[in-house]
Amino acid sequence: MNWSNLIDGELFASVVRALIPVLLAALGGLICERAGVFNIALEGLMLIGCFAAVAGSYATGSGYLGVLIAVAASVAVSAVLAYGSVTRRADPIVLGVALNIFGVGVTGFLLVAFFHVRGVFQNPKIIGLGTVRIPLLADIPWVGPALFNLTLIGYLALILVIVTQLVMFRYPLGLRLRGVGERPTAASTLGVNPNRYRYGAVLISGVLCGLAGAQLALGNVVQFSENMSAGRGWIAVVAVMLGRAHPIGTFGACVLFGFAEAFGFRLQGNGLPAQITDAAPYVVTLIALIIARKYFKRGIVSAVIE
Amino acid sequence: MTTELAADRTLARRSLAWLAGPVPVSIIVALAIGAVAIAIAGINPFDAYPSMVEGALTGRGPANTLQRATPIIGMAMALAIAFRAGVFNLGAEGQMVLGGLAGTLVALTMPGPGPVVIVVACLAAMAAGALWAMLAAVLQTSMGVPILISSLLLNYPARYFSSYLVRFPLKEKGSSMVATPMIPDGTRIPALIPADSAWGTALRHSLGKENALLLITRNVNYSLLVVLAVVALVIFVNRKTPGGFESGLAGQNLRFAQYGGVHTTALVIRTMIFSGAISGLVGVMLVLGSDFRLIDGALVGTNYAWTGLLVALLAAHRPVGVLVSGAFFAALIVGGEAMQRSNGVSSQLSQVIQAAVIILIVVRLTLPRWRRRGRDLPAIADRGAVDDEVGKV
Numbered sequence: 001m002n003w004s005n006l007i008d009g010e011l012f013a014s015v016v017r018a019l020i021p022v023l024l025a026a027l028g029g030l031i032c033e034r035a036g037v038f039n040i041a042l043e044g045l046m047l048i049g050c051f052a053a054v055a056g057s058y059a060t061g062s063g064y065l066g067v068l069i070a071v072a073a074s075v076a077v078s079a080v081l082a083y084g085s086v087t088r089r090a091d092p093i094v095l096g097v098a099l100n101i102f103g104v105g106v107t108g109f110l111l112v113a114f115f116h117v118r119g120v121f122q123n124p125k126i127i128g129l130g131t132v133r134i135p136l137l138a139d140i141p142w143v144g145p146a147l148f149n150l151t152l153i154g155y156l157a158l159i160l161v162i163v164t165q166l167v168m169f170r171y172p173l174g175l176r177l178r179g180v181g182e183r184p185t186a187a188s189t190l191g192v193n194p195n196r197y198r199y200g201a202v203l204i205s206g207v208l209c210g211l212a213g214a215q216l217a218l219g220n221v222v223q224f225s226e227n228m229s230a231g232r233g234w235i236a237v238v239a240v241m242l243g244r245a246h247p248i249g250t251f252g253a254c255v256l257f258g259f260a261e262a263f264g265f266r267l268q269g270n271g272l273p274a275q276i277t278d279a280a281p282y283v284v285t286l287i288a289l290i291i292a293r294k295y296f297k298r299g300i301v302s303a304v305i306e
Numbered sequence: 307m308t309t310e311l312a313a314d315r316t317l318a319r320r321s322l323a324w325l326a327g328p329v330p331v332s333i334i335v336a337l338a339i340g341a342v343a344i345a346i347a348g349i350n351p352f353d354a355y356p357s358m359v360e361g362a363l364t365g366r367g368p369a370n371t372l373q374r375a376t377p378i379i380g381m382a383m384a385l386a387i388a389f390r391a392g393v394f395n396l397g398a399e400g401q402m403v404l405g406g407l408a409g410t411l412v413a414l415t416m417p418g419p420g421p422v423v424i425v426v427a428c429l430a431a432m433a434a435g436a437l438w439a440m441l442a443a444v445l446q447t448s449m450g451v452p453i454l455i456s457s458l459l460l461n462y463p464a465r466y467f468s469s470y471l472v473r474f475p476l477k478e479k480g481s482s483m484v485a486t487p488m489i490p491d492g493t494r495i496p497a498l499i500p501a502d503s504a505w506g507t508a509l510r511h512s513l514g515k516e517n518a519l520l521l522i523t524r525n526v527n528y529s530l531l532v533v534l535a536v537v538a539l540v541i542f543v544n545r546k547t548p549g550g551f552e553s554g555l556a557g558q559n560l561r562f563a564q565y566g567g568v569h570t571t572a573l574v575i576r577t578m579i580f581s582g583a584i585s586g587l588v589g590v591m592l593v594l595g596s597d598f599r600l601i602d603g604a605l606v607g608t609n610y611a612w613t614g615l616l617v618a619l620l621a622a623h624r625p626v627g628v629l630v631s632g633a634f635f636a637a638l639i640v641g642g643e644a645m646q647r648s649n650g651v652s653s654q655l656s657q658v659i660q661a662a663v664i665i666l667i668v669v670r671l672t673l674p675r676w677r678r679r680g681r682d683l684p685a686i687a688d689r690g691a692v693d694d695e696v697g698k699v
Binding site for chain 1: 343346347348394396445449450451452454455456458459460462463465466467469470473474612615616619651652654655656657658660661662664665668669670
């Protein structure tokens with residue numbers, strides 16, 4: 001095993017690639033968390049986004065139309081979550097778990113119905129999202145290829161971290177959203193309709209999970225495979241907990257996950273069995289959560305019943 | 307006389323109300339959603355659904371349904387006891403996989419008479435599942451990681467660890483299949499009445515080759531009885547023991563249970579141990595009763611853990627409800643596979659219908675006419691906030 005080859009610029013690029021889908025989903029989960037809706041359907045929303053992106057790109061011949069269709073599909077499913085958890089006051093955990101299982105079933109079913117394949121769907125007619133290279137900046141060693149040679153969704157994700165941070169803590173919209181999450185009665189006394197904000201938050205998480213799915217299925221790879229979100233939506237839920245629902249902190253947690261995935265992949269290339277390295281991101285996430293819980297006694301995550 | 311009539315009338319009214327309630331309405335709407343999905347696939351649902359019913363209920367259907375229902379009911383029971391106590395165990399899959407792995411190791415290596423080995427394998431599987439579940443529980447009770455997350459994330463190491471062992475150290479040399487060697491004949495869980503036994507041939511002569519009862523006795527193994535025993539045990543524990551009472555109490559109102567002197571930390575750990583043990587037992591029974599070897603990815607691929615979760619939710623964690631809903635969902639799966647063979651509709655339709663049933667039930671879909679207005683939605687801005695306020699007082 002050659003350890004000196006393990007860390008280089010290419011590793012950073014793959015860290016960024018691995019973290020972007022998780023980051024987008026986590027930002028969606030963060031906004032829901034701040035509005036007082038515990039959203040654990042991120043996994044299913046992302047998977048539906050993956051499928052819709054591939055199907056859309058295949059049907060229209062354009063990767064970006066695929067992204068739009070992914071967003072539309074994911075928002076449609078998130079509307080069910082919004083109606084159930086906000087209007088009908090259903091248990092968001094049960095609803096989220098059921099939506100995740102629904103996502104696995106419906107994408108597998110439609111894969112056979114539309115494309116007559118099982119497992120993996122690859123086709124030259126699926127147009128992926130190319131990367132957009134920013135001249136000069138992309139030539140900076142190490143950082144350049146990692147940060148300035150991304151898909152448009154990739155840039156958007158990184159920008160959204162800052163935008164979310166600003167809106168959440170510097171603008172009235174964010175203040176109201178946090179108010180709705182923390183003291184809904186107080187917010188409604190001040191004329192803020194909590195339900196409207198919660199609907200908005202869940203639908204935005206639908207948009208973000210649609211983008212996450214599109215990035216995963218058209219950006220990182222150009223294919224759909226059954227259950228390809230592979231727990232990333234759950235990792236996003238954990239990232240929100242680790243980041244204590246702060247955009248910057250959540251971003252940090254996503255970097256940790258991206259690093260675990262990319263580094264695991266690298267170790268695999270150096271002879272470690274794939275099964276060991278595949279488990280790495282989940283184990284690293286769990287350990288990080290244990291450590292975080294130890295040092296920050298009371299997390300922000302209020303909706304989780306303990 | 308009149309009281310009897312009145313009782314009859316309330317019973318009729320009650321069953322009418324039940325029929326208009328969430329469960330039947332959700333099932334019908336979910337089947338309609340399934341019909342739309344079939345139509346999207348370009349097939350006439352009025353051709354496809356009859357072959358689904360036929361596949362689940364005729365010929366080999368009942369035998370296959372019971373065979374599938376066994377692990378589904380088992381997993382649903384494991385989850386139902388956890389949900390009843392308010393413990394959201396999402397790690398049943400990992401607990402089942404490790405149970406299957408531990409049981410396989412025992413069955414492949416332990417010498418001795420078959421039945422003894424089977425019992426030891428089952429005990430080992432229960433221990434493995436219980437330990438993995440206990441790890442998730444301890445992560446919550448002493449590290450503050452919500453059990454929902456800890457149990458779910460632990461699925462992945464369990465899955466990959468078992469996959470690694472099956473791929474490398476345990477793999478049968480020279481076989482094209484990624485699987486362990488076959489389990490010896492004597493350590494397999496036998497069918498209720500094996501086809502080659504004296505009873506089996508006698509039954510075949512008296513009932514005929516295609517008889518449903520004969521097919522059931524041949525294809526369903528003793529796992530069914532074990533699962534039924536587990537259901538009976540859970541009913542007994544829930545109704546007659548202090549532990550069962552406490553767990554039901556904690557599931558309904560944790561704070562009240564604590565106030566009443568229930569040691570909730572111990573309760574969570576105990577519940578997870580039982581839940582994991584049952585999951586592990588289901589895992590080993592699948593290996594010793596159906597596959598006869600541990601095949602890479604087979605236990606995860608069955609999806610029994612997630613189907614069982616949906617069954618437990620549909621049954622609202624009541625054991626008898628688990629039996630009925632488990633059989634229903636198993637019939638959906640067997641029917642879905644028949645539909646795939648005869649109409650070319652993907653069998654994953656069953657999973658779509660099952661998840662849709664739960665989603666619709668959770669959002670409390672009912673016929674609008676029967677809904678009592680003003681009662682089901684509280685007129686407060688946020689129930690959670692009010693609960694918080696009450697909690698502080």
